[in-house]
Amino acid sequence: MHLRSCEKVYANVHARSETETGALICCDGSNTTGWKNAISYEGFLCSQQIKPLPLVKSITRLPDLMILTFLPVLLQLIIHLYGWTVQKDDTHLDRARTTASRLLLYIFIIIFRVYGLYICLSKVQTYIHGFWSTRLTSEMLESADQQTIDTCWYGDFLMRRNVNDSCYGQQFDFSDHVVLFFAQSLTCMLIESTSCSTPQRKGKVISFDIETVLSRFLSFFFVYLNSTTLLVAYSTAAYFHTPTEIVIGYMISLVVQIPIAVLVCSMRWPVLRFYLGLPSVGALSDLGLSTTANEHSD
Numbered sequence: 194m195h196l197r198s199c200e201k202v203y204a205n206v207h208a209r210s211e212t213e214t215g216a217l218i219c220c221d222g223s224n225t226t227g228w229k230n231a232i233s234y235e236g237f238l239c240s241q242q243i244k245p246l247p248l249v250k251s252i253t254r255l256p257d258l259m260i261l262t263f264l265p266v267l268l269q270l271i272i273h274l275y276g277w278t279v280q281k282d283d284t285h286l287d288r289a290r291t292t293a294s295r296l297l298l299y300i301f302i303i304i305f306r307v308y309g310l311y312i313c314l315s316k317v318q319t320y321i322h323g324f325w326s327t328r329l330t331s332e333m334l335e336s337a338d339q340q341t342i343d344t345c346w347y348g349d350f351l352m353r354r355n356v357n358d359s360c361y362g363q364q365f366d367f368s369d370h371v372v373l374f375f376a377q378s379l380t381c382m383l384i385e386s387t388s389c390s391t392p393q394r395k396g397k398v399i400s401f402d403i404e405t406v407l408s409r410f411l412s413f414f415f416v417y418l419n420s421t422t423l424l425v426a427y428s429t430a431a432y433f434h435t436p437t438e439i440v441i442g443y444m445i446s447l448v449v450q451i452p453i454a455v456l457v458c459s460m461r462w463p464v465l466r467f468y469l470g471l472p473s474v475g476a477l478s479d480l481g482l483s484t485t486a487n488e489h490s491d
Contacts (some may be wrong), residue, residue: 220239248421252378252425262381263299266296270296272407294470295388298384299381302381302449306372306373306376310448318365368442368443369442370433371443371446372446388470388471
């Protein structure tokens with residue numbers, strides 16, 4: 194393989210040598226352009242058609258992700274506070290309270306994900322790596338050194354920040370991006386999109402039309418952002434982690450996913466649903482939409 198013509202080179206850190214099939218992926222002009230190339234395994238990694246899509250890169254950048262998470266709920270909060278200050282009606286005040294409650298929930302989810310599911314678990318993972326390395330005998334260490342010479346062939350291809358670790362990428366590392374996507378991004382989107390779809394009685398309330406337009410826009414925005422997040426999650430699973438690392442990362446995300454799924458997809462915890470502005474059995478009944486909901490709640 195002639196690497197001089199490559200714009201970028203990706204190495205499979207689990208390949209035994211540079212000559213193994215699929216050990217190196219060369220991104221050159223033949224597989225970086227056109228949607229047809231993006232369908233293939235190598236083309237999707239190298240393709241310049243996917244990366245320029247709106248918000249693709251923002252999903253994994255902390256400042257951008259914070260804006261994407263908080264902007265919809267902050268816009269709704271501003272609308273309801275403005276409506277309440279102008280008209281002094283209970284409708285806007287109640288909606289402002291529920292919107293503020295969701296904002297606090299998102300902050301809690303983010304803090305729990307960062308400190309509980311990332312920092313703490315990363316320390317546990319580092320401790321386990323160190324524990325097993327100290328249990329290796331001298332013979333095992335000699336064997337490991339020889340294996341390092343044989344298998345860490347890709348040192349010359351590493352980025353500058355990783356050159357100090359010639360075997361970078363071979364140690365087990367649960368996918369923190371999968372945890373980010375499924376325990377934070379998609380869960381916050383699910384709650385907010387469910388809140389936007391909550392049926393409300395139409396009335397002569399100031400800014401009702403603005404809120405309706407915003408809810409419609411946010412619904413389309415959530416569909417696009419959800420699809421983009423799943424696309425980036427596929428890229429993470431296909432190229433940057435082993436299946437075991439992906440499964441472990443997803444299992445960790447269930448710590449957040451399961452309670453949120455129960456909250457959003459069932460009529461349990463009615464008090465919490467009320468404070469978060471999620472549809473309740475009573476609200477649906479008032480609108481004549483809750484015959485089945487009442488049956489399930491019984």
